């Protein structure tokens with residue numbers, strides 16, 4: 350028989366998580382006083398699909414080299430792709446460069462603080478726009494990432510895992526818990542993500558250390574198994590077109606000279622897959638053909 354979770358007592362969730370976060374949150378660059386809005390935007394681009402431990406060193410290098418959007422906008426987009434290096438999903442580097450150009454041209458070099466203005470920038474989706482408005486400027490909005498969704502699914506809905514993402518539903522669920530005060534709301538947004546990253550992890554949550562264990566609906570119900578819809582599983586990286594794109598891009602990054610078809614042919618055995626990967630890189634603007642059979646990073 351499936352256990353039914355009782356309704357959670359949600360009033361205490363935000364204060365408990367916020368107090369826990371202030372005592373236990375990691376010391377990360379984007380949480381330090383004086384960290385710039387540009388730094389927050391760059392960090393959110395990098396964190397979209399890359400773990401914190403790989404982002405921190407690359408972020409510091411990046412901000413040393415390009416401390417403002419104006420500085421990044423002044424160099425060719427290919428330099429952003431080169432510096433992106435091993436962070437993965439390199440289209441983010443092109444979008445970040447395009448956003449830097451837009452901030453320079455439309456906003457006088459200052460990262461905007463309004464969610465709609467942020468959403469109008471290249472590569473900025475709903476999560477990133479809200480995160481910058483909240484964490485860089487202290488605006489009061491719900492910010493929902495994977496970790497937030499998992500904690501709410503467990504603590505409030507009494508389910509082991511969240512249902513597949515649903516923007517309106519997820520924002521409403523977070524809004525219900527959000528403190529009225531903007532400073533507290535920002536701390537709660539960061540705190541619930543941190544709780545999901547460190548304690549309420551996907552496998553083997555550390556409930557004994559959890560500040561909301563006494564009101565968690567999933568724990569109270571005896572940890573019933575998840576029976577709802579599942580999100581799609583991502584394809585394997587090894588052997589995928591994504592891997593081949595990564596190999597070609599690494600070759601383009603490694604030199605300031607054009608890379609030839611002959612050199613690219615030596616990177617991977619399957620010529621058809623190489624062709625598909627190269628076509629994709631050219632279509633995405635991550636590579637340009639300087640003459641037939643010869644390629645570089647974009648200008």
Ligand code: SF4
Pocket residue numbers: 500503504548549550554555556559560561562563565566567568
């Ligand atoms: S008690 Fe356990 S399952 Fe519930 S929110 Fe805390 S860590 Fe997650």
